[in-house]
Each structure stands twice: as C-alpha cells, then as structure tokens.
Amino acid sequence: NAGVTQTPKFQVLKTGQSMTLQCAQDMNHNSMYWYRQDPGMGLRLIYYSASEGTTDKGEVPNGYNVSRLNKREFSLRLESAAPSQTSVYFCASSFIAGGSRSPAQYFGPGTRLTVT
Amino acid sequence: GENVEQHPSTLSVQEGDSAVIKCTYSDSASNYFPWYKQELGKGPQLIIDIRSNVGEKKDQRIAVTLNKTAKHFSLHITETQPEDSAVYFCAASPSWNSGGSNYKLTFGKGTLLTVNP
Numbered sequence: 001n002a003g004v005t006q007t008p009k010f011q012v013l014k015t016g017q018s019m020t021l022q023c024a025q026d027m028n029h030n031s032m033y034w035y036r037q038d039p040g041m042g043l044r045l046i047y048y049s050a051s052e053g054t055t056d057k058g059e060v061p062n063g064y065n066v067s068r069l070n071k072r073e074f075s076l077r078l079e080s081a082a083p084s085q086t087s088v089y090f091c092a093s094s095f096i097a098g099g100s101r102s103p104a105q106y107f108g109p110g111t112r113l114t115v116t
Numbered sequence: 117g118e119n120v121e122q123h124p125s126t127l128s129v130q131e132g133d134s135a136v137i138k139c140t141y142s143d144s145a146s147n148y149f150p151w152y153k154q155e156l157g158k159g160p161q162l163i164i165d166i167r168s169n170v171g172e173k174k175d176q177r178i179a180v181t182l183n184k185t186a187k188h189f190s191l192h193i194t195e196t197q198p199e200d201s202a203v204y205f206c207a208a209s210p211s212w213n214s215g216g217s218n219y220k221l222t223f224g225k226g227t228l229l230t231v232n233p
Contacts, residue, residue: 004159031219042205042225043160050219058220090159094219103148103211105221107159 001026004108006091012114013081021076021111023091030096032074033058033105034066036087043090049074051096081115088112118143120208122224129196130232137227139206140188146208149189150221151180154203163204164191196231203228 007022025032034046035058045058049068063085065077074093078085092105119142129135141149147168152160166173166180166189173180177196182189193200206224 033219040225042223045220048219102165103209103219104150104162104165106162107152109159 003027004091004093004106006089006108006111008111009109010112012116013078014116015082017081018077018079019081019113020078021089021091021113022073023075023108024073025091025093025106026072027093027106028071029093029106030071031094032068033092033094034064034074034076035090035092035107036060037090037110038087046076046089078113081113083115086113086115118146118208118210118220118222120206120222120224122206122227124227125225126228126230128230128232131196131198133196135193135196135200135229135231137191137204137206137229138188139190139208139224140186141208141222142187143208143210144187145210148209148211149180149182150207150209151178151191152205152207154205154226156202160205193229196229198231198233201229201231 004025030051033048035043037043044060047066049055052071055066067075089111091108094105095101122139150165151163153163154160164178164180177194179192203226205226207221209221
C-alpha cells in the first residue's frame with residue numbers, strides 16, 4: 001500500500017498562474033483533508049471532505065477550491081496564485097470519525113509550492 | 117474554538133536520556149489526542165494517539181499521558197536515539213464517536229527535538 005500520495009512534489013508558479021495539486025489514498029478512507037504548513041504557524045486546515053460527494057471549508061479556505069473526484073482522490077486548486085500561498089501543502093485521509101473506529105489522520109509527503 | 121499550546125518549542129537531550137513534550141488544550145469537548153513526528157522534508161507521521169477515556173498509553177519507548185481535568189497531555193520518549201530527532205506535533209479533536217460530525221484537528225506549533233550522540 002502506498003498510503004497517501006501527492007503530486008507534484010515541488011512547484012514554482014508566477015503570481016496569477018493557476019495549478020491543481022493532486023492527492024490519492026489507497027486505504028479505503030472516507031474522509032480527506034488539505035492542510036498548509038507555514039513556519040511558526042503549524043498545520044492549518046484549508047478544506048476537507050467528510051465523505052465522497054461532500055466538501056467543507058476549514059480554517060484558511062480563501063484563494064482555494066477543492067474537488068472530491070471519487071473516494072480515492074481529492075484535489076486542491078489555486079485559481080490565481082499569490083505569494084501568500086507559498087507554503088508546503090499536505091493531504092491527509094482518515095476513516096469517518098464515528099463509532100469505535102479511530103479517526104486517525106494519515107498524511108502524504110507534501111507539495112512544496114513557491115509563488116513568485 | 118480549540119486552542120492547543122505546546123511546550124517547549126525546542127528540546128535538546130543526550131542520547132539515552134528521556135524527553136518530555138507537553139500540550140494543553142482549551143475545549144473540554146476534545147476527546148482524541150494524536151502525536152505526530154515530522155522529519156525534515158517529509159509529511160507528519162502518526163506515532164501514537166490516545167482517547168479521552170484512557171489515561172495513559174505506551175508503545176515501546178513512547179508513551180502518552182492525559183489529564184482531562186487539567187486539560188493537558190504529554191509525550192514521553194525514553195532511551196532517546198539520534199533517529200528520534202525531528203519535529204513533534206500534538207493535536208486535539210472532538211472527532212472520536214462524533215457520528216461523523218466533527219473532523220477538525222487542531223495542532224500545536226511543534227517541538228524540535230534534537231538527540232545528541
């Protein structure tokens with residue numbers, strides 16, 4: 001099992017350009033998440049998808065859109081990149097947090113994005 | 117909303133010593149507390165987690181303790197090794213047994229642990 005995979009690993013964009021970050025998981029998880037990590041700020045939730053067909057805003061959603069393509073895949077799109085979106089982006093997945101099943105979130109390796 | 121404070125921000129120990137990282141949380145509804153290890157250039161890796169109905173959990177050299185009354189939880193690493201050097205994050209969430217209604221995981225700002233050979 002690959003767990004959570006993310007593409008690309010690195011990306012440099014110019015201000016105003018758009019791009020999509022891809023994420024896929026093979027753990028049969030229901031829920032998927034996008035976080036960004038900035039120095040001194042820890043991990044902050046951008047968007048999440050509790051189950052296939054649903055998406056919701058997290059703590060810092062402005063400037064981003066998401067698509068839950070199917071149970072395995074969850075993409076994050078930057079429509080018009082800004083320097084403030086320079087960050088490391090992590091995708092994570094988990095089972096639905098209910099009942100006795102652990103809500104543990106498992107993270108991918110990250111995408112390092114620089115916007116100039 | 118939930119606020120998680122983590123201390124210390126940096127910790128340096130000698131190989132073989134123990135390391136303790138402490139976190140406090142503010143929301144009494146939080147019932148799930150995971151700890152993550154993040155090595156340079158990699159994603160956070162879950163190393164241990166605990167539910168609010170458990171006071172302590174151990175996994176080999178790693179243990180987590182929880183004090184619900186005081187709203188704090190700690191990570192203990194014994195017999196530290198150089199490969200334990202990394203950034204460690206605590207987190208809190210009300211997600212266990214939430215019926216799928218709450219997914220938010222609030223993270224502390226991290227502790228850089230350095231184990232000196």
